[in-house]
Amino acid sequence: MSTSRTVDRAFETALYDTADHALDTAASLLAADPGADAELDRRGEEFVATAWRRGWQPADLVRIVRRELDDVHLRLVARLIRAQAPHDRPRGPRWAAQLDAVPEGSAAPRADRFSHATAVLELYRLLLRLPTLEPLETGGAEENGRRTPREARPESRALARIRALLAKAEATGYPEEAEALSAKAQELMARHSVDEALLSAHAPAPDTPGACRIGIEAPYEQAKAVLLDAVADANHCRAVWNEALGFSTVVGFESDLEAVELLHTSLLVQAEAAMTKAEAVQRAGGRKRTKTFRQSFLAAYAHRAGARLRAAAEAATAEAGGAGDVDLLPVLASREVAVTDRLERMFPETTTTRLRGAGDAAGWTEGTRAADDAEVGRRRPLR
Known part of the structure; x- marks a missing residue:
């Protein structure tokens, strides 16, 4: 045979x-x-x-x-x-x-x-048996009658600084230092996004939105997906979670996608470290580790961090716009429309889901406190 x-x-x-x-x-x-x-x-x-x-x-x-x-x-x-x-x-x-x-x-x-x-x-x-997924690739430049992908660009100094700041925030054992480092990182992200938007608006061939997939690993996938959605929203992107296949698709302009990947990863690391410390305190007080505590912790962390991310991004963008001669609003609005259009073409039908298993009061309180410590805004946490 x-x-x-x-x-x-x-x-x-x-x-x-x-x-x-x-x-x-x-x-x-x-x-x-x-x-x-x-x-x-x-x-x-x-x-x-x-x-x-x-x-x-x-x-x-x-x-x-x-x-x-x-x-x-x-x-x-x-x-x-x-x-x-x-x-x-x-x-x-x-x-x-x-x-x-x-x-x-x-x-x-x-x-x-x-x-x-x-x-x-x-x-x-x-x-x-793999199902068909939404294509992420977009056309590049025309070359000899065929489409070619865009050329890779070297990492900007801004992104290199953001990466370094987030690495320090993850490594430090002091919440106040992590807060200051994360705050500076988000400020740089917002300013970098504005710079990229203005450059693209004046380019002969403006950029178009792209997309990437970010894995949402077990356990507590739902809370992690909510955190990613918040990070995406604060950085001019949109996220759609595929629960069955364990990832979210994030749609946005390339510089913003890079920021989302960096910040989401960093916040997850910080959240996991904070959750471990909070559980140790709970156990010292006689309470056993519970799934509902961890789920509630991460859900509260995502909720609180999302609110502060949006506030920080809006403040930094407003400051950048006020310092320049160009009105940012039309530029950013056109990019938002482009992102929404790409998202709706990729996902013509989406639905919302209710966050489950976040009913532990102690977990919610500790998660909120941890998000305050990892605050990415420029103001002090509200007490």
Whole structure:
């Protein structure tokens, strides 16, 4: 039997039948034919290329495999992504950064041929059933009659400073210092956004909104999604949460998307650290750790931080506008319209959801206090 026929038979047996015995039968077929390995890898690269056509990106694929399967499958998909990349078309700087972040796929040695074949088939089952996602890519410049992605731009000094400030805020053990560092970071973000908006407004070919996906990891996904929504809103972006697949899609202009990614990650780190300290105090007072305490803590943190983010962004934007000769309002309004238009074209139907499991009073109080400590506005917290 040809190696291609072996793989065909294995796929017919296992990929379209989810029963365990079908998987065992197919894995036995592949384990008995060492010559089928190369063809099996080639088919895997085809599955990856199909995922790209369905709107998935490297970070999405890594995230869904990590979420649904095990480390062995993560190593396998990482190897397939890297193997397929040289045969793919250029897709821009964000895609290239995701490829660079794909974990190394050459980890633990195979235990035996049957176990390896089983893992491969389990991975391919998942890849085969991936749904189609909203495409994130937008057209770039015209070159020889075809669309090409925009060129990568070096990181601005403002973003480098923002990154450094947030790293210090995460590392410090003093809430007041974290507050001051985060405040300065948000101020720089707002001013950087204004600068980018004005540059784009006077450019021969103004920028158009883009989009990215940010993973919302378990546990307490809903509260984390609310925090991301607040960060996005304060930075002229919009976020839509896909609960089933564990990510939010954020729509906005590139400089604002970068700010959202940085600030959301930093606030999560600060929230987790503050929650750990608050739980220690609760336990010292005789209370056990509870899921409702943590859920309420993060929900309150997201609510409070969101309000202060918006206030800080509005204050910094107003100051930047008052210091210049150009009226910012028409520029920012046109960008908001562009973001909303892109969002509605990507997601013509969305719905709202009620935050669940946030009924613990102590958790809510401590989460609010932690958000005050991590305040990103320029005013002192209200007491």
